[in-house]
Amino acid sequence: MTEGLEAILDDPAGAVIGLDFDGTLAPIVPDPEAARIHPAGPGVLARLGDLVGSLVVVTGRPAGTAVEYGSLARVPGLVVLGHYGLERWEAGRLTAPPPHPGLDLVRAELPRLVAGLAGARIEDKGRSVAVHTRRASAPQAALDALREPVGALAAATGLAVEPGKFVLELRPPGMDKGVALGAFLEERSARSVLFAGDDLGDLAAFAAVRASGLPGVTVFSGSAELSVEADLVVDGPSGVVGLLGSIADALSARRPV
CATH class of the missing domain: 3.40.50.1000 (HAD superfamily/HAD-like)
Structure with missing residues (x-):
């Protein structure tokens, strides 16, 4: 240092x-x-x-x-x-x-994945889309519940998943x-x-x-x-x-x- x-x-x-x-x-x-x-x-x-x-x-x-x-x-x-x-x-x-073409399917499908998770919030950044669970009643449990379906959506659209603090972001690889x-x-x-x-x-x-x-x-x-x-x-x-x-x-x- x-x-x-x-x-x-x-x-x-x-x-x-x-x-x-x-x-x-x-x-x-x-x-x-x-x-x-x-x-x-x-x-x-x-x-x-x-x-x-x-x-x-x-x-x-x-x-x-x-x-x-x-x-x-x-x-x-x-x-x-x-x-x-x-x-x-x-x-x-x-x-x-140009934006990744897989983002259109993400925008269509992601609301369905988070529909049962009160407090989960989708953020559309234009060239990526993120779902935040910080406001959920159990933020970590909500994030864990989303990992598998969000990962499957990323695989289907050719996008990568970027994890963070109570957030999963789908973005170009x-x-x-x-x-x-x-x-x-x-x-x-x-x-x-x-x-x-x-x-x-x-x-x-x-x-x-x-x-x-x-x-x-x-x-x-x-x-x-x-x-x-x-x-x-x-x-x-x-x-x-x-x-x-x-x-x-x-x-x-x-x-x-």
Whole structure:
């Protein structure tokens, strides 16, 4: 960990700072549409955008939604990779492939699968569809009941299932946060990397940090059972923003006057 942080501080122009959105920059809330970035987040990211080589948000959300909910449009040089890397937002421009054809059948069938589970909620993200059980009376039991039928629906439509905290998301296969982050590191000729995340989907990005061979730091801001995968554990989005602020302070202090 110390090596990775020192590499970022010693050579900020070669550093990539990668971040998940929900649970990392924004607190987890019962309604995903109500999620918003930590109040200090946009300011800290704007500072970092002027200090490091590359700043990237890698999220399962649509890229445009993350930009809106995170007030990210004015962060210098920021890239947002949405839908686990299928979408890219950069300098106000969004690029993405056509939606997967299997999503039409998912939209038709998923309401039937969740009909008997009070509190289960479907979220249509455009290029993926998720079912949340956080509001169910027994969230874990509802999630467990959905695993098999959702998996069968994914197999029938050629989609992949992305599990998370009380959520199962059906999305196009072949892309995850690790693939997205690894490609971005190569694109930017990174010389060091930090990635912060909070959920199962972020473990692929942690693995990409290790596989890159670069001096790196993985930061976890979520539940304790996954913290063993990270170099550093912080207390939710406030801890992430505090860490990023400390890095920005240290880089500013080292900048020539």
